[in-house]
Amino acid sequence: MAQTPSIPKGTRDYSPEVMVKRNYIFDTIKSVFKLYGYLPLETPAMENLSTLMGKYGEEGDKLLFKILNSGDFLASVTNSEVEERNIPRLTNKICEKGLRYDLTVPFARFVVQHQNEISFLFKRYQIQPVWRRRDAIASSTSVTWMSWEVILY
Numbered sequence: 001m002a003q004t005p006s007i008p009k010g011t012r013d014y015s016p017e018v019m020v021k022r023n024y025i026f027d028t029i030k031s032v033f034k035l036y037g038y039l040p041l042e043t044p045a046m047e048n049l050s051t052l053m054g055k056y057g058e059e060g061d062k063l064l065f066k067i068l069n070s071g072d073f074l075a076s077v078t079n080s081e082v083e084e085r086n087i088p089r090l091t092n093k094i095c096e097k098g099l100r101y102d103l104t105v106p107f108a109r110f111v112v113q114h115q116n117e118i119s120f121l122f123k124r125y126q127i128q129p130v131w132r133r134r135d136a137i138a139s140s141t142s143v144t145w146m147s148w149e150v151i152l153y
Contacts, residue, residue, distance in 0.1 A: 010134060029125075029127065030127065036123070037123050038125040041107070041124040041125070043103070043106040043107065045099055045128075046067060046097045046098065046100070047097065047100055047109065048097060048098075049066065049096055049098045051105060051106075052064055052100070052101065052105060060101065064098045064101055065098055065133055066091055066095040067096075067097040067099065068094055069094055069096055073095075077090060077093050130144050
């Protein structure tokens with residue numbers, strides 16, 4: 001018997017009817033931001049774990065989705081390390097990137113990385129999805145949309 005197609009736990013599909021309503025809401029929010037001189041900003045869904053880790057506290061770090069390195073991600077791992085089953089240490093060796101947990105840390109990274117290109121007063125808005133591991137909460141979704149506005153002087 002053929003397996004029925006499915007999506008990963010914690011995610012959902014959005015029908016065209018839902019997307020029309022959702023886009024209307026997002027477009028309304030964006031139009032208000034634009035009315036007050038805010039400009040859009042978009043950061044990658046993925047950030048380096050060195051940027052993300054430690055910014056949310058120990059509990060927050062556990063909620064990060066980590067992404068396996070491309071290629072032979074086990075090349076730097078020894079058999080004894082695998083047998084030892086020290087998951088945090090193994091994770092550090094095979095994962096260098098993660099999905100953003102919120103928009104604050106990626107925005108802070110953006111400001112530091114582009115500080116010489118940004119003119120202050122910097123008014124921006126950002127509406128993008130964020131991801132949080134929610135293993136303990138069966139009914140919750142892993143993808144959430146966030147909207148932020150910031151003025152930097």
